[in-house]
Amino acid sequence: MAKISPLMIAPPLIFGAFAVLAGIGMFRDDPNALPSAREGQPAPPVVLTEFPGKTIFDDATLRDGEVKLVNYWASWCAPCRAEHPNLEALSEEGIPVYGINYKDQLANAEGFLTELGDPYEAIGRDEQGRMALDWGLYGVPETYVIDGEGTIILRFAGPITQRVIENTIRPALEKAGQ
Template sequence: MAKFSPLMALPPVLFVGLASLFIFGMNREDPNQLPSAKAGKDAPSIARVTPLGDLAPLDDAMLRTGGVKLVNYWASWCAPCRAEHPQLETMAGEGVTIYGINYKDKPEAAIGFLNELGNPYAAIGADEPGRTALEWGLYGVPETYVVNAEGEITYRFAGPITVEIMDKYIKPEIAKAAE
């Protein structure tokens, strides 16, 4: 009969531990969401973003006046940004104010992207060096923030907005921010 070694118990213990982490991760309400340190706080300044061609420029006052708005970070080189674009167009067509911040992109490529797919943005700016994105806590593009009428971030979604995400998370968060 073979003698029991503590090392023999290691594979089953590791398997149970990894399986537990997997099950926990799969049962989270929204597995795409990463925590945001900015939720409930004033939206950071966008004073450093630069105009993008002759498109309507962004300014800080836009974030702190009016109703609920979305701030969407995007780039022309970002395939998921292309995939989410129809949902942004849909929301803009429904009257949602969306401000765009083009991230680490060449201006001519960004303008070409909008000329090809349409421009859902009420105003837009470019953050070519990415400094403003750092202040917003950006993980990567695309990323969308819901900002209430007082200029506070109420919700953040990292990743492309699909039809399901738009209906299940973004629109309800816009409605909550309007209350």
């Protein structure tokens, strides 16, 4: 009888383990969702640099009793440009949107808002990205639904589309008490 070497068994076992993990990943609810340890917790401190000519916001703003969106964006971000009309529409509906300009050149950020419009009730700059680290930012654009007590209800990584608004943002706004 031939002896089976451990080297002969290893490749099928490794392949089998990979197939099981891939199968589990394929049947998750939302394969694009990024987990957030911040959901259900108070929003981290707001430490922003002023955006000249614009109203800035702070920690007290996030805890003012009003449900709001906080949106990280940058002028160099193509998906930010794509989502911008949807943020404007939400703002026009009366949903407060607060902007955080992320690691951007001021002149470029100003040009972005001049060209596309300014949906932000208040805005600040995170020039070095330090605040973004505290918030667990994955990349821009990224939007958070914050309840009136300053608790993060939802973190959405990626551009806000009409589908995202209807299936993800609006349910989170309702949960937050909007």
